[in-house]
Amino acid sequence: MSSKYMQIIEEVKGQLAIGKLYAGCKLPSVRHLSEQFSCSKNTVIRAYAELEQQHVIYAIPKSGYYVVNEYQPNEHAQKFIDFYSAGPDINALPYVDFQHCMNQAIEHYKEELFTYSDQQGLYSLRVQLASYLQSLQVFTQPERLVVVSGSQQALNLFVTMPFPNGRSNILIEQPSYFGIIESIALHQVTAFGIDLTMEGIDLERLEYIFRNHDIKFFYVIPRFHNPLGHCYTNSEKKKIVELAEKYDVYIVEDDFLGDLDPNMKADPMFSFAPSGRVIYIKSFSKVFLPGLRIATVVLPERMVNSFLRYKFSSDFNSPALSQGALEIYLKNGMFHSHLKKIKELYRNKMQILQEACDLLLPANTYFSKPTSGFYLSIFLPKNVTAKQIVHMLHEQQIYVDDASRMFLPEYKKDNILRLCISQVHESQIKHGIERLAHCIDSINSRKHPQAPKTFLHQNV
Numbered sequence: 001m002s003s004k005y006m007q008i009i010e011e012v013k014g015q016l017a018i019g020k021l022y023a024g025c026k027l028p029s030v031r032h033l034s035e036q037f038s039c040s041k042n043t044v045i046r047a048y049a050e051l052e053q054q055h056v057i058y059a060i061p062k063s064g065y066y067v068v069n070e071y072q073p074n075e076h077a078q079k080f081i082d083f084y085s086a087g088p089d090i091n092a093l094p095y096v097d098f099q100h101c102m103n104q105a106i107e108h109y110k111e112e113l114f115t116y117s118d119q120q121g122l123y124s125l126r127v128q129l130a131s132y133l134q135s136l137q138v139f140t141q142p143e144r145l146v147v148v149s150g151s152q153q154a155l156n157l158f159v160t161m162p163f164p165n166g167r168s169n170i171l172i173e174q175p176s177y178f179g180i181i182e183s184i185a186l187h188q189v190t191a192f193g194i195d196l197t198m199e200g201i202d203l204e205r206l207e208y209i210f211r212n213h214d215i216k217f218f219y220v221i222p223r224f225h226n227p228l229g230h231c232y233t234n235s236e237k238k239k240i241v242e243l244a245e246k247y248d249v250y251i252v253e254d255d256f257l258g259d260l261d262p263n264m265k266a267d268p269m270f271s272f273a274p275s276g277r278v279i280y281i282k283s284f285s286k287v288f289l290p291g292l293r294i295a296t297v298v299l300p301e302r303m304v305n306s307f308l309r310y311k312f313s314s315d316f317n318s319p320a321l322s323q324g325a326l327e328i329y330l331k332n333g334m335f336h337s338h339l340k341k342i343k344e345l346y347r348n349k350m351q352i353l354q355e356a357c358d359l360l361l362p363a364n365t366y367f368s369k370p371t372s373g374f375y376l377s378i379f380l381p382k383n384v385t386a387k388q389i390v391h392m393l394h395e396q397q398i399y400v401d402d403a404s405r406m407f408l409p410e411y412k413k414d415n416i417l418r419l420c421i422s423q424v425h426e427s428q429i430k431h432g433i434e435r436l437a438h439c440i441d442s443i444n445s446r447k448h449p450q451a452p453k454t455f456l457h458q459n460v
């Protein structure tokens with residue numbers, strides 16, 4: 001009997017794949033299929049129930065079953081090699097678990113989730129978040145947390161809103177996350193850069209900038225930096241926070257991938273000044289579901305009200321349905337087990353990528369070596385630009401990112417590629433790097449002789 005059940009499911013999916021069934025289309029009646037497959041009506045009803053559960057079809061009482069959407073072929077992803085997309089691995093997204101939480105949230109909160117809600121974020125979620133943040137060594141109270149619509153919203157608000165130090169200039173690492181560079185450009189705010197390599201930043205230079213340039217805040221991505229993959233040591237973080245204290249500069253710490261850190265001893269900057277010098281941001285986009293548009297910020301008490309005014313004027317409140325479901329997902333331990341799984345997954349992919357780079361990239365090409373995270377940067381030889389490689393690989397349906405857009409205009413470098421491992425399939429990594437190495441070789445051989453190895457790039 002179970003084989004008839006499977007046959008019916010396969011038959012419906014097969015018809016969808018060839019376009020015979022399409023969105024809104026009515027399926028054959030239960031009686032019709034039970035005759036066609038010589039099985040009981042009950043078997044057909046069970047097969048349809050399974051397809052409903054998979055969101056392939058839906059039922060209208062007293063009318064019949066209908067198709068939800070067009071066929072979405074899975075093998076599409078295999079046709080190209082994607083080192084470009086920076087969302088989480090779609091095969092590791094916990095749809096079904098999260099669906100339970102969504103249903104529970106609607107059941108539990110009812111209309112509360114579908115009207116305007118607390119502009120600071122659901123209190124019950126903030127309680128869960130405060131408890132989760134402890135695992136990242138961020139100890140704080142729900143009253144200092146604000147739930148935001150993605151960390152990008154918080155960054156954009158920080159760029160524009162006044163800070164208690166009364167200043168307006170911003171300092172960012174170079175390179176840095178493209179989203180903050182866009183906000184700075186759009187709001188025409190004065191920004192300074194400080195060079196970041198895999199060896200960190202020059203702390204004397206940092207002190208000079210803090211002392212002389214009226215800095216409102218220093219935006220830092222302390223772990224698995226985007227795009228370099230760099231992590232600061234605890235003593236560097238401590239020193240940066242001390243300098244910030246000394247010169248009355250705020251630190252905006254974007255710990256977007258902190259949850260993936262295999263080093264359990266790594267502390268966030270927040271832990272060196274928990275009462276207000278460091279503003280801590282935790283996104284759920286990379287380690288969970290970016291479509292939820294949920295992140296949280298931990299603010300100094302004196303900034304909570306002002307931040308809430310700016311946030312209110314931008315969107316009233318963040319999506320309450322996402323908040324209710326995330327609260328349940330955190331509370332019941334599902335997030336914890338999801339994290340365990342993805343920590344392993346991304347670390348493994350990062351290792352495979354580094355082994356391939358080690359083995360295949362030409363001697364005059366260097367790459368960063370993060371222990372986990374999403375991003376790794378490749379530093380091309382002087383005579384090769386990232387733009388050239390992006391173009392050549394694109395023609396072979398291999399996608400990588402040109403990191404030049406991740407610099408402020410005055411600091412731009414055009415020979416860095418960013419590779420992201422989150423959406424590429426493990427089995428494709430080596431082949432992708434082989435093709436990349438081939439592109440570099442072919443430009444190398446048609447232009448200048450290979451540039452000599454320099455010490456400067458050796459450890460990046």
Ligand SMILES: Cc1ncc(COP(=O)(O)O)c(C=O)c1O
Pocket residue numbers: 086149150151152153177179221226254256283284285290294295
């Ligand atoms: C370093 C960094 N911060 C923040 C964000 C924005 O994330 P969210 O989806 O939470 O707005 C990104 C997205 O790529 C990022 O790379």
